[in-house]
Amino acid sequence: MKDAASKDVVGKATAGNDTASNATASNDTAGNDLVRIVSLRKSFGNQEILKGIDLAVKETEAVVIIGASGSGKSTLLRCINRLEEPTGGKIYLDDVEITRKGVNINKVRREIGMVFQSINLYPHMTAVGNVALALRRVLGMKRKEALERAEYYLDQVGLSDKRKQYPGQLSGGQQQRVGIARAVAMEPKVVLFDEPTSALDPELVGEVLGVMRQLKESGMTMIVVTHEMQFARDVADHVVFVHGGQILESGSPADLFGNPKEPRLKEFIRRVHT
Amino acid sequence: MELFLDTFFNLEILREVMPLLLEGLRLTLVLTAVIIPLAALAGLLIAALQSLNNRFLNFVLVGYIDFLRSIPPLVLLIFIYNALPFLGLRLGNFEAVVLALVLNGSSFFGEIFRAGIESVPAGQREAARSSGLNAPQALIHVIIPQGARNVLPDLVTNILELTKQTSLASVVALQELLRSAQIAQGLLFNPTPLVAAALMYFILLWPLVRIISRMQREVVVIK
Amino acid sequence: MEQILNYYFNLEVIARYLPDLLKGLLITVEMAVLIILLGVPLGLLLAVVRTYRIRPLNWLIVFLVDFFRAIPLLVIVVLTYFALPYAGIVMSSFTATVVALTLVLAAFAEEIFWAGITAIDKGQWEAARSTGLNRTQAIFVVILPQAIQIAIPPLTNRTIAITKGTSLGSVIAVQEILSVATSAQSLAANPSPLTMGAILYLILFFPFVRFTRWLERRYGSWRSV
Numbered sequence: 020m021k022d023a024a025s026k027d028v029v030g031k032a033t034a035g036n037d038t039a040s041n042a043t044a045s046n047d048t049a050g051n052d053l054v055r056i057v058s059l060r061k062s063f064g065n066q067e068i069l070k071g072i073d074l075a076v077k078e079t080e081a082v083v084i085i086g087a088s089g090s091g092k093s094t095l096l097r098c099i100n101r102l103e104e105p106t107g108g109k110i111y112l113d114d115v116e117i118t119r120k121g122v123n124i125n126k127v128r129r130e131i132g133m134v135f136q137s138i139n140l141y142p143h144m145t146a147v148g149n150v151a152l153a154l155r156r157v158l159g160m161k162r163k164e165a166l167e168r169a170e171y172y173l174d175q176v177g178l179s180d181k182r183k184q185y186p187g188q189l190s191g192g193q194q195q196r197v198g199i200a201r202a203v204a205m206e207p208k209v210v211l212f213d214e215p216t217s218a219l220d221p222e223l224v225g226e227v228l229g230v231m232r233q234l235k236e237s238g239m240t241m242i243v244v245t246h247e248m249q250f251a252r253d254v255a256d257h258v259v260f261v262h263g264g265q266i267l268e269s270g271s272p273a274d275l276f277g278n279p280k281e282p283r284l285k286e287f288i289r290r291v292h293t
Numbered sequence: 294m295e296l297f298l299d300t301f302f303n304l305e306i307l308r309e310v311m312p313l314l315l316e317g318l319r320l321t322l323v324l325t326a327v328i329i330p331l332a333a334l335a336g337l338l339i340a341a342l343q344s345l346n347n348r349f350l351n352f353v354l355v356g357y358i359d360f361l362r363s364i365p366p367l368v369l370l371i372f373i374y375n376a377l378p379f380l381g382l383r384l385g386n387f388e389a390v391v392l393a394l395v396l397n398g399s400s401f402f403g404e405i406f407r408a409g410i411e412s413v414p415a416g417q418r419e420a421a422r423s424s425g426l427n428a429p430q431a432l433i434h435v436i437i438p439q440g441a442r443n444v445l446p447d448l449v450t451n452i453l454e455l456t457k458q459t460s461l462a463s464v465v466a467l468q469e470l471l472r473s474a475q476i477a478q479g480l481l482f483n484p485t486p487l488v489a490a491a492l493m494y495f496i497l498l499w500p501l502v503r504i505i506s507r508m509q510r511e512v513v514v515i516k
Numbered sequence: 517m518e519q520i521l522n523y524y525f526n527l528e529v530i531a532r533y534l535p536d537l538l539k540g541l542l543i544t545v546e547m548a549v550l551i552i553l554l555g556v557p558l559g560l561l562l563a564v565v566r567t568y569r570i571r572p573l574n575w576l577i578v579f580l581v582d583f584f585r586a587i588p589l590l591v592i593v594v595l596t597y598f599a600l601p602y603a604g605i606v607m608s609s610f611t612a613t614v615v616a617l618t619l620v621l622a623a624f625a626e627e628i629f630w631a632g633i634t635a636i637d638k639g640q641w642e643a644a645r646s647t648g649l650n651r652t653q654a655i656f657v658v659i660l661p662q663a664i665q666i667a668i669p670p671l672t673n674r675t676i677a678i679t680k681g682t683s684l685g686s687v688i689a690v691q692e693i694l695s696v697a698t699s700a701q702s703l704a705a706n707p708s709p710l711t712m713g714a715i716l717y718l719i720l721f722f723p724f725v726r727f728t729r730w731l732e733r734r735y736g737s738w739r740s741v
Binding site (some may be wrong): 297300301360361362363365366367368369371372375376379380408453454456457458459460462463464471475478483485487488490491494495498499501502503506509 | 519520523524582583585586587588589590591592594595597599602627632642671676677680681682683684686687693698701706707710711713714717718720721722724725726729732
């Protein structure tokens with residue numbers, strides 16, 4: 020019964036887009052997908068938050084996940100680096116299943132960066148310390164080498180002059196740019212963005228989105244949960260609409276925003292555009 | 294194992310000394326019931342006086358509190374019991390214990406209530422005063438109820454600590470729970486009474502310990 | 517007035533017993549230092565072990581910590597010195613006092629460090645883990661530095677309270693300040709040694725009490741005991 024439902028969802032989800040349908044249909048033959056999610060399920064207690072999600076992301080692609088709050092989109096993102104343990108389904112990174120038992124999750128997480136809504140900079144470390152920490156402790160870089168790389172990435176987000184500041188001395192937008200530098204400095208295969216601008220004052224949103232655009236142009240693979248529809252239109256290769264723990268519709272931004280098919284997507288678009 | 298139980302938890306001995314221990318427990322509870330309200334009242338008074346922000350008064354009160362926080366309660370008790378009689382001030386051992394622990398407890402209660410009062414935003418006092426309440430009324434009806442809630446874990450902690458400190462009374466031969474157990478142990482050459490007394494303290498105070506841990510977690514969650 | 521000076525600040529009596537009192541002070545300081553150096557790291561270790569959430573181990577830690585928090589210090593000192601010998605564990609009164617107070621300080625320190633650890637926002641764990649740090653790295657590099665900062669004011673308060681408990685050693689005849697002062701008082705039939713003993717405690721602990729005031733002003737005063 021559940022299987023049938025999830026297949027139905029796959030059908031709908033891929034109907035509007037050729038690349039996506041190819042990717043999801045060829046689960047077992049594996050194409051050049053960087054991230055491949057197959058019938059992912061997640062429950063908290065009795066409540067099923069994700070009800071069978073299929074999604075494929077190619078290298079250098081930016082996928083934006085939209086949906087109302089409580090739709091499960093953040094949980095989906097958090098399953099990808101296993102901050103949440105999936106209850107069912109599989110996730111592949113570079114054709115390696117990372118949901119398998121016995122996988123060294125810390126090794127996997129080197130390859131998957133994450134940027135948080137709540138930013139989560141370490142308050143007891145400077146900006147450059149925040150970025151360099153995992154370079155030293157996880158990648159085992161020498162102090163000097165790690166600091167050089169950290170400063171390079173702080174420069175990339177336009178904060179080289181703030182490298183000695185503590186998070187408490189930075190604005191929200193600057194903090195989040197440090198958060199992005201911290202994720203990107205690991206030179207991961209993909210970066211997950213979990214509503215990176217939702218906690219920011221409106222006037223600080225632009226600088227963070229600017230950095231994300233720039234990151235996309237440099238060829239970084241990105242999966243972004245956001246309410247910034249303009250960003251989705253401009254930057255996404257692919258937009259996914261999640262509702263009630265399922266992907267109801269997906270496709271290019273032009274298709275999804277220009278010609279939405281799902282009534283609930285139409286409703287969603289109407290609401291966020293007023 | 295049997296030998297262990299025979300030595301540390303000998304039921305026969307336990308039955309024999311139980312009346313003595315219960316008598317001691319009763320005195321421990323009496324001490325607690327006398328000391329805690331007195332110390333709390335004294336502490337409240339100290340905090341209320343401090344909230345008047347009189348410089349000289351605060352200097353004296355802070356000196357009083359820091360003095361008592363620096364002196365071990367047992368030293369205070371011995372001083373009151375052994376040294377004051379030289380001035381003709383001869384207190385019975387019960388009174389000496391009550392005086393020592395009320396003095397000691399008042400300093401901690403004073404600090405806690407002060408922190409509680411300071412934790413209430415100034416706007417609360419202003420709102421109360423602007424509605425026509427005078428300063429003591431504002432303190433009693435508006436500030437203290439809120440402040441007390443903010444420092445509830447500390448208040449319960451201090452109640453726990455003062456209850457535990459009543460065991461110091463054993464040093465001046467007041468026959469509360471610990472003293473009773475020591476007497477029984479001396480008579481019977483067996484540690485069972487001491488172990489039993491420890492267990493009685495544990496049964497009596499474990500709920501307080503749990504409550505404090507629970508409340509601290511809530512404080513943390515609110516933060 | 518003269519009477520007060522004669523009884524409580526009798527210079528002749530004080531001069532006679534001061535060397536003994538200073539020896540007592542030395543023993544008090546030795547005990548205090550040992551208790552802090554052993555008790556605080558042991559408490560920290562227990563709190564860190566608890567973050568690994570190994571169920572039976574955590575129950576054991578919580579039970580032991582509760583036990584040492586619930587039972588009066590003096591009862592634990594007396595148990596250690598008078599009851600443990602029946603199990604073949606014989607300690608000098610000095611060692612028994614240090615062991616008893618170390619265990620109690622470790623219990624309270626564990627509770628305080630644990631409260632500090634749980635106060636750290638969950639996002640800090642997630643940020644650390646998402647960059648590939650393992651659990652142990654996340655604890656030591658990200659969580660503990662923040663938790664310890666939170667723990668310092670309450671821990672200082674608690675450490676003062678428990679090291680003041682070295683005076684309980686007098687009950688089992690450790691020759692620390694109080695013990696020396698009490699016997700000097702009965703020998704001299706004059707309470708000046710007790711006054712002097714109290715002054716020594718003041719000299720020892722007053723600076724730390726002032727230090728906690730400074731800490732509280734700096735880091736906020738919640739949880740002041």
